[in-house]
Amino acid sequence: MRETWQDSMLSLKRLQDAVLKETGGRLLNSQNAWMAENRLSSSNKAQQEEFIRTQMAVLIDAVAALGGADGRQYERIKKYMIAKHGLERNIVFAERDAREAAGEDSGPEFDSFLEKFRKRDYSGLTELFSVDDAKDAEDKARDYVDRFEDGQDEEIADLWDAVRGVSGFALQKSLDSGMISQETFDTLRAQFVVNS
Numbered sequence: 001m002r003e004t005w006q007d008s009m010l011s012l013k014r015l016q017d018a019v020l021k022e023t024g025g026r027l028l029n030s031q032n033a034w035m036a037e038n039r040l041s042s043s044n045k046a047q048q049e050e051f052i053r054t055q056m057a058v059l060i061d062a063v064a065a066l067g068g069a070d071g072r073q074y075e076r077i078k079k080y081m082i083a084k085h086g087l088e089r090n091i092v093f094a095e096r097d098a099r100e101a102a103g104e105d106s107g108p109e110f111d112s113f114l115e116k117f118r119k120r121d122y123s124g125l126t127e128l129f130s131v132d133d134a135k136d137a138e139d140k141a142r143d144y145v146d147r148f149e150d151g152q153d154e155e156i157a158d159l160w161d162a163v164r165g166v167s168g169f170a171l172q173k174s175l176d177s178g179m180i181s182q183e184t185f186d187t188l189r190a191q192f193v194v195n196s
Contacts, residue, residue: 009037047173055169059162065155079128080148081163083141086123090138092191093122167192 013034020027067073097120098113118134125137129144149156168189175185 009034012037051169055162055166059159059166062155062159062162065158066152076148077159080145081159082123082128083125084145086125086128087138087141087145089123090118090121090125090134094118094120 016027016032016034019025063074063077066077068077094114094117097117098110101113101117102110121134121137125141126132126134129137129140131137131140171180171185171188174180175182180188
């Protein structure tokens with residue numbers, strides 16, 4: 001019962017204590033997994049609160065400035081963001097696949113592959129706009145994006161700044177925690193944080 005309510009890592013502490021007793025060893029603070037785990041939850045909570053205060057609050061305010069408090073408008077904002085990102089994503093992934101298919105060739109063979117891969121919908125725009133053809137979906141997405149952005153330049157800039165802030169924070173956290181390499185971080189940051 002104590003492990004459930006007070007200390008979820010009590011089994012680890014008991015194991016550490018048993019090993020130390022058996023070996024007569026001494027455990028340094030830097031080696032104490034039980035203490036580290038207990039400190040981690042406090043650290044994570046503080047970081048989560050900082051994220052909400054410094055990043056999410058800015059994003060929530062940016063969505064609200066576009067009328068996001070209204071349920072229907074929120075759905076329009078969400079559709080806009082998916083469409084805008086989908087247009088960018090389709091180009092990035094088509095170019096990636098064309099480079100992989102063409103190998104060293106950056107001329108006509110690459111162009112041929114790019115034309116082929118530009119017919120794919122990598123982003124779900126066909127589903128979002130209920131059409132079968134990727135080009136038709138991109139045309140509808142482009143039109144939707146243009147109409148949504150019309151007359152809202154400042155609000156749109158604030159929205160994407162906030163999205164970049166949230167994305168950059170999450171990406172940095174992934175790098176700092178060892179979940180991604182520096183190379184992956186640099187690639188994703190260049191594609192989706194800096195250039196958004």
